[in-house]
Amino acid sequence: ETGVTQTPRHLVMGMTNKKSLKCEQHLGHNAMYWYKQSAKKPLELMFVYSLEERVENNSVPSRFSPECPNSSHLFLHLHTLQPEDSALYLCASSPRAQGEKLFFGSGTQLSVL
Amino acid sequence: KQEVTQIPAALSVPEGENLVLNCSFTDSAIYNLQWFRQDPGKGLTSLLLIQSSQREQTSGRLNASLDKSSGRSTLYIAASQPGDSATYLCAAYNTDKLIFGTGTRLQVFP
Numbered sequence: 185e186t187g188v189t190q191t192p193r194h195l196v197m198g199m200t201n202k203k204s205l206k207c208e209q210h211l212g213h214n215a216m217y218w219y220k221q222s223a224k225k226p227l228e229l230m231f232v233y234s235l236e237e238r239v240e241n242n243s244v245p246s247r248f249s250p251e252c253p254n255s256s257h258l259f260l261h262l263h264t265l266q267p268e269d270s271a272l273y274l275c276a277s278s279p280r281a282q283g284e285k286l287f288f289g290s291g292t293q294l295s296v297l
Numbered sequence: 298k299q300e301v302t303q304i305p306a307a308l309s310v311p312e313g314e315n316l317v318l319n320c321s322f323t324d325s326a327i328y329n330l331q332w333f334r335q336d337p338g339k340g341l342t343s344l345l346l347i348q349s350s351q352r353e354q355t356s357g358r359l360n361a362s363l364d365k366s367s368g369r370s371t372l373y374i375a376a377s378q379p380g381d382s383a384t385y386l387c388a389a390y391n392t393d394k395l396i397f398g399t400g401t402r403l404q405v406f407p
Contacts, residue, residue, distance in 0.1 A: 188340070226301070227386070227397040240393070274340055283328040283390040288340035
């Protein structure tokens with residue numbers, strides 16, 4: 185248990201659906217991240233939030249919409265996804281958004297049909 | 298642009314062997330180098346973090362070294378056990394981003 189909890193663990197959705205991924209951290213960290221992990225590719229950073237303010241948007245398509253209502257919660261809203269968006273989506277947190285040790289959740293395995 | 302490479306991509310060894318996993322990076326201006334472990338279908342667990350000013354870090358049977366001038370880091374696992382079976386990823390922190398390698402998938406058999 186790393187102190188970072190992601191729900192749901194698995195999600196299957198159609199291309200016209202709208203769904204949300206949730207991440208919660210109980211570590212008192214100020215930075216939270218969304219990463220995408222596709223088969224045989226390195227982890228890709230999607231978004232970084234520091235003190236609830238987005239500080240990084242790594243050229244992610246607008247069909248992915250992050251939300252950080254407070255420093256403990258992070259959401260990733262999904263709409264009109266494509267099959268190639270199927271991947272493991274990982275949330276992480278760190279004390280600050282400056283190269284410190286990352287603590288990851290267990291991820292949401294997303295399948296887009 | 299930083300690129301991180303890990304060799305080998307997969308490794309299968311008998312229990313008890315000492316192992317070396319390799320990580321290379323193209324831009325030596327890193328802030329730190331981190332090693333993670335990932336079990337199938339799970340998130341990443343941080344193993345070791347080496348600051349750019351350090352040469353190595355140790356935790357139990359794990360030892361990670363860093364040679365910035367040559368753009369290399371190694372993860373040494375002593376007396377491997379079946380429970381060490383997982384994918385090991387290294388990541389280099391540059392400026393404001395952690396860049397990951399594709400990992401080494403390790404299988405330790407009894």
